[in-house]
Amino acid sequence: MRQGFYSGGWTYTLLVAPILILIVIFFYIPVGLAFFWSFFLERPFGGGSDFVGFQNYARVLSDPEFWSAMRRTLVFMVLAPGLAIGISLILALAADRGLRLSSAARNIIIWPKAVAGASIGVVFVFIFDPFLGVFAPLNEAFPGVWNPRTDGNDAFATILVAQIWNGIPFNFIILLSGLQAIPDTLTKAAAMDGAGPWRRIRDIQLPLLTPQLFLTFVLEFVGTIVEAFGLIDTMTQGGPGGATTLLIYKIYVDGFKAYDLSGAATQTALLILFVGIMVLLQFRLEKHVKYER
Amino acid sequence: MTGTRITIDNVTKRYDRVEVIPGLSAQFEAGEFTVILGPSGCGKSTLLNMLAGLEEVTSGRLLFGAREVQNVPAKDRGCAMVFQNYALYPHMSVADNIGYSLKLAKVRKAERVERIAAVARIAGLEGYLDRRPSQLSGGQRQRVAIARAIVREPGVLLFDEPLSNLDAKLRNDMRIELSNLHKRIGATSVFVTHDQVEAMTLADRILILNEGQIEQFATPGEIYHRPRTTFVAEFIGAPAMNLLKARGEGGNLCLASGTPMTTVAHEGEVLAGVRPERIELSDAGLKAQVLYREDLGSHHILLVQLDSGEQMRLSTSQGGANADSSEVFLHIPPDAVHLFDPETQQRIN
Ligand SMILES: Nc1ncnc2c1ncn2[C@@H]1O[C@H](COP(=O)(O)OP(=O)(O)OP(=O)(O)O)[C@@H](O)[C@H]1O
Ligand SMILES: [Mg+2]
Numbered sequence: 001m002r003q004g005f006y007s008g009g010w011t012y013t014l015l016v017a018p019i020l021i022l023i024v025i026f027f028y029i030p031v032g033l034a035f036f037w038s039f040f041l042e043r044p045f046g047g048g049s050d051f052v053g054f055q056n057y058a059r060v061l062s063d064p065e066f067w068s069a070m071r072r073t074l075v076f077m078v079l080a081p082g083l084a085i086g087i088s089l090i091l092a093l094a095a096d097r098g099l100r101l102s103s104a105a106r107n108i109i110i111w112p113k114a115v116a117g118a119s120i121g122v123v124f125v126f127i128f129d130p131f132l133g134v135f136a137p138l139n140e141a142f143p144g145v146w147n148p149r150t151d152g153n154d155a156f157a158t159i160l161v162a163q164i165w166n167g168i169p170f171n172f173i174i175l176l177s178g179l180q181a182i183p184d185t186l187t188k189a190a191a192m193d194g195a196g197p198w199r200r201i202r203d204i205q206l207p208l209l210t211p212q213l214f215l216t217f218v219l220e221f222v223g224t225i226v227e228a229f230g231l232i233d234t235m236t237q238g239g240p241g242g243a244t245t246l247l248i249y250k251i252y253v254d255g256f257k258a259y260d261l262s263g264a265a266t267q268t269a270l271l272i273l274f275v276g277i278m279v280l281l282q283f284r285l286e287k288h289v290k291y292e293r
Numbered sequence: 294m295t296g297t298r299i300t301i302d303n304v305t306k307r308y309d310r311v312e313v314i315p316g317l318s319a320q321f322e323a324g325e326f327t328v329i330l331g332p333s334g335c336g337k338s339t340l341l342n343m344l345a346g347l348e349e350v351t352s353g354r355l356l357f358g359a360r361e362v363q364n365v366p367a368k369d370r371g372c373a374m375v376f377q378n379y380a381l382y383p384h385m386s387v388a389d390n391i392g393y394s395l396k397l398a399k400v401r402k403a404e405r406v407e408r409i410a411a412v413a414r415i416a417g418l419e420g421y422l423d424r425r426p427s428q429l430s431g432g433q434r435q436r437v438a439i440a441r442a443i444v445r446e447p448g449v450l451l452f453d454e455p456l457s458n459l460d461a462k463l464r465n466d467m468r469i470e471l472s473n474l475h476k477r478i479g480a481t482s483v484f485v486t487h488d489q490v491e492a493m494t495l496a497d498r499i500l501i502l503n504e505g506q507i508e509q510f511a512t513p514g515e516i517y518h519r520p521r522t523t524f525v526a527e528f529i530g531a532p533a534m535n536l537l538k539a540r541g542e543g544g545n546l547c548l549a550s551g552t553p554m555t556t557v558a559h560e561g562e563v564l565a566g567v568r569p570e571r572i573e574l575s576d577a578g579l580k581a582q583v584l585y586r587e588d589l590g591s592h593h594i595l596l597v598q599l600d601s602g603e604q605m606r607l608s609t610s611q612g613g614a615n616a617d618s619s620e621v622f623l624h625i626p627p628d629a630v631h632l633f634d635p636e637t638q639q640r641i642n
Contacts, residue, residue: 183380186380188374188376189374189382189441190382190393191367192345192367192373194368199397
């Protein structure tokens with residue numbers, strides 16, 4: 001589609017150039033290098049590398065720690081977006097139904113989004129502290145019930161809650177604005193047709209909210225890889241006993257702590273493949289998104 | 294299908310502090326087509342929404358037949374509504390839009406398909422049942438909205454300015470279709486509009502609303518020929534009725550300046566109303582200057598000024614006599630004059 005007001009082809013090129021350069025430098029080149037390195041065995045203290053074919057892949061894929069990190073990543077990818085969107089949706093439906101939020105309230109609810117994952121992690125370390133945090137009274141009644149420092153499940157739950165907490169404000173705003181954009185008369189028409197509030201949510205509001213739900217789903221999905229890293233690094237460093245080592249964190253540890261650069265590159269390549277498959281699935285899903293209003 | 298009689302018993306509506314409807318009583322007979330007409334913001338939609346159950350009644354009673362419904366939720370009142378902006382479900386096909394209420398009422402699939410096809414035939418929507426609303430024209434969308442409203446065979450049909458989004462020609466066609474449809478299905482219909490042509494042509498009776506109160510509730514003929522108040526007199530008819538300060542003296546109706554206008558049996562101060570289409574042009578009578586002339590093709594509308602200063606509008610008969618003259622003589626037939634009390638604004642003759 002060519003529009004009248006930007007006629008020269010150079011204008012387009014110049015306008016997109018800065019972002020293109022950034023994307024190439026910080027995304028395509030590293031991804032390309034990761035795939036490239038995954039076929040070489042890098043010497044840990046420098047001094048060249050040797051082509052080894054698929055040996056790195058064989059090594060990584062036969063490592064049980066890779067598979068448990070993968071499993072944790074999958075669980076996290078299902079639970080965190082699911083809960084973050086589910087809770088936001090309930091809040092947005094409630095807010096849309098009655099209580100008209102004041103603009104002050106809307107501001108306050110979006111603030112957590114302005115805080116980086118790492119900072120949220122630091123705060124949550126205090127909130128979930130077994131002796132000082134919100135569950136401290138529980139520990140007094142039943143000693144040892146809650147301790148994310150020693151119990152893997154508790155630690156995983158802590159990361160999960162922090163991730164969900166981080167996601168709710170943005171999802172809430174997106175979903176609420178989507179709900180408010182549904183014309184009032186549609187709800188009225190459905191009420192006249194005999195639909196109660198639950199039926200209206202199911203038959204009218206949710207179908208018309210699919211563009212917003214899809215957007216939040218895609219962003220949440222990306223967040224489980226990108227933002228989760230900051231949370232794990234500040235809260236648990238992958239522990240205890242690897243219980244919170246998602247694949248993204250394992251790559252970091254292998255590459256920068258254990259100096260297994262080839263292993264890290266191979267796992268990066270695998271993670272990118274995995275994410276690529278998920279993105280393809282999401283595009284198939286998008287066919288069912290209803291943009292008509 | 295039979296209509297339901299609607300009784301509105303001393304209903305009031307208040308939003309916070311603002312009283313929109315200060316106490317209104319009326320009865321719409323079973324199967325009657327009532328048009329609610331009034332200026333913007335007078336409370337027409339509010340009244341309709343209260344009938345529908347979309348808006349709560351502050352006080353008073355609403356009866357459908359003998360059943361009190363003011364506390365019954367919208368979905369259980371057995372009425373259907375057509376909205377100004379159609380309000381079709383954009384993600385459903387035409388057939389699903391029409392059949393949604395049947396589905397909610399747990400009507401069997403086979404019967405549903407049959408009834409959807411039947412109303413689609415009535416509404417002229419055969420062949421469109423698989424389309425999405427976004428693939429239809431404005432007129433077709435409004436037909437879907439009407440089909441959706443009548444498929445459940447409701448006792449009460451409510452319309453909130455359903456034709457105002459359509460262009461003039463389509464509006465005329467739809468008006469005739471709606472009128473035929475009403476005769477066919479016999480539901481009690483309440484139709485809100487601020488278009489007086491719609492009101493005059495569709496209504497069995499017109500309810501004229503002003504600031505939440507009934508100015509007049511009567512047949513279109515009665516409203517046109519015997520407006521009860523100056524508000525109704527000026528609101529109905531285009532161009533609006535001329536209203537002049539006058540005085541009855543010894544059988545003559547004289548203007549404020551003393552010039553006799555026509556004969557009348559009334560004595561004392563009055564507001565005299567004359568419809569522009571009842572003023573005749575003649576060779577002698579009230580002399581007036583033509584200030585402005587609008588040529589509508591079939592006839593002219595003249596804005597004239599009497600020697601005594603009053604301005605009036607008149608519409609000429611077909612062809613427009615004295616088409617070019619700047620000075621005309623007016624004849625006002627005595628039976629064309631409506632008299633109103635200057636204090637109460639109520640009709641007195
Ligand atoms: N939710 C509300 N809160 C407060 N005031 C309201 C509300 N809805 C309507 N009103 C007021 O009630 C009055 C009547 O409104 P209503 O919508 O019934 O007018 P209407 O006759 O349908 O006008 P129109 O021809 O413009 O549609 C208006 O003065 C409006 O400002
Ligand atoms: Mg209205």
